[in-house]
Amino acid sequence: MLPLEEAIAMAAAWAAPLSSATMVPPVDAAGRVLAHRILARLSAPSFDRSAMDGYAVRAGDGLRAGTRLRVVGRIAAGARGTALGPGEAARIFTGAPTPPGADAVVMQEDVRREGGAVVLSRAVACGANVRPLGEDVAEGAVLAEAGTRVDPRLVALLASQGIGSVAVRRRPRVAVLSTGDELVGPGERLRAAAIHDANRPMLLALLRSAGCETVDGGIERDDPDEQAARLGALAREADLIVTSGGASVGEADHAARAILRAGGTARTLAMALKPGKPAVLGRVGGACVLGLPGNPVSALVVFLLLGRALLSGLAGAAPQRPLGLPLPLAAPLARKAGRTEFVPARLVRDGAATRVALLSSNSARLRPLVEADGVAEIPAETTRAAAGTPVAFHPFHGLLC
Structure with missing residues (x-):
């Protein structure tokens, strides 16, 4: 199986940066x-300026507590003062430029005002409370x-x-196409053995939140010729086509076959990833194609990894592998090794600590996604992990492009 990092790099390489x-x-x-x-x-800043309300002074090698200075001016933000001579100070406010000759600002709390003069209540060094140019x-x-x-x-x-x-x-233009004889659109009447299409609305919403222009490609039957015709039409108006369903290599999986029949090129991936082992990368005309698995959680995880990489490629940016935040598990974990696994997870408080509680890893279940705060990444080699073991937690707001 293809390591996840290689799959991400491969996806980015299929996309040429948008030129306009x-x-x-x-x-x-x-x-x-x-x-x-x-x-x-x-x-x-474009000039030396005061970081505090106080008095601009000539500190030089330092001024001792008890030093008395004559106040000769007042400088507000947006104004400029006149040069200070020895033994002089100027009232100054936060953000105002220090006057010529001044090299420090004494906080107003550190002086005692005596008529037209101030007396320092503590020593001040050169550069104190000044934000220097640059x-x-x-x-x-x-x-x-x-x-x-x-x-x-x-x-x-x-x-x-x-x-x-x-x-x-320019914003990438992304078309989203669902495939499957069993699918009907939201709001349509369910026939026997049919299900509502959740992937296309999910992906369209995700892409719009990422700032992409979207094209709703609708639903296409499990027919490679009909899918090929739809891909050819969508390729004329999109930079990227995202399909869901039929991404594996079974006789009813037509994603790669449809790309080839549309005159394009395609590669089927078997990734060391759970959920979402199968995916298809391709190109039809000037459009990249990403074929996602049909199960909703699998489609989401693969898009958040490979789709994100393709969008980075279109933007002319290097793909960024999501790093996640290391947080401790709330409960022990046992699993089969071999694939990097992304599991919907919720953040829970345990005293002063924040822990990660894993939810269902069933790739066909949407409810755990809604209940989750993000996904926990379990390394491919992990078989067991005790409660408290750190895992990479990816908050949804950081994953959604």
Whole structure:
């Protein structure tokens, strides 16, 4: 079976970066992927400034407690003061530029005001309570690399630099197709032996939350020719097609066969992964294709690993293997070794500690996903683990692209 890391790298390699980009204001870039590296235009702060409300002083080699200084000015944020001479101080407020000659700020709590002067109640050293020019960002430093997904933190950094627009790649357009004779859409009447399609709504919602444009490809019967025709049509309007069902190698599994009949290329994967051992990677025309297993939890896990890697490839970014947070198990674990396993899990409190309680690992059950806070990753070689053994916990909000 294919190791999970190799499968993730392979998926990313099937996707060519989207070439077109557009310029948007930073606030409108949130959720989008940068097309180019961004360098700092300014040092931040762009001048030495006070970190406290207090008094700007010339500390030099240091001022002792009891030193008396004449107050010669007042500097608010947004204003500039005049130069300080020996034995002088200026009232200053947080964020205001230190005046020429000043090299320290004394907190207002550390002085005693006596008319037009202040007396230091403790010693002050050069550089105290001053945020120097470039402390946060140096002019010309790299703020973000191409392929970075913009979030509110980066928006703030870009705005602080006065950057009015950034180049972002266009949003990937992803089509989602469910396959299976047994499937009917939500809201449709169930016939005998039929089930409602849960995968397509789940995947469409997931992709939209990741900032993708989506195409609802509907449901296609278990017929490779009909599936091939649908894939060909979807390939003309999508960068990525995600199918669910038929990803294995049985006689009723048509995902790879349909890709080939559509004139594309395909590779079937047998991954060392549970749930979700089978998957298909392919290409039809200009579109990548990811074939997922039909069981809902399997489809979700494989998409969160391989689908995420494909979206990274389309964005021109290196795929990031989810790392997870090491947290202790709430109860002992026994399992068969051989595959990395992702199990829906809930976080529970145990005194001051947070532990991971595993829920059902049945890949056809959706209820445990709703009850879970994320998934716990059990290494392939693990057969037994005592309560308290650390495992990698992946919160859903960190996995959903």
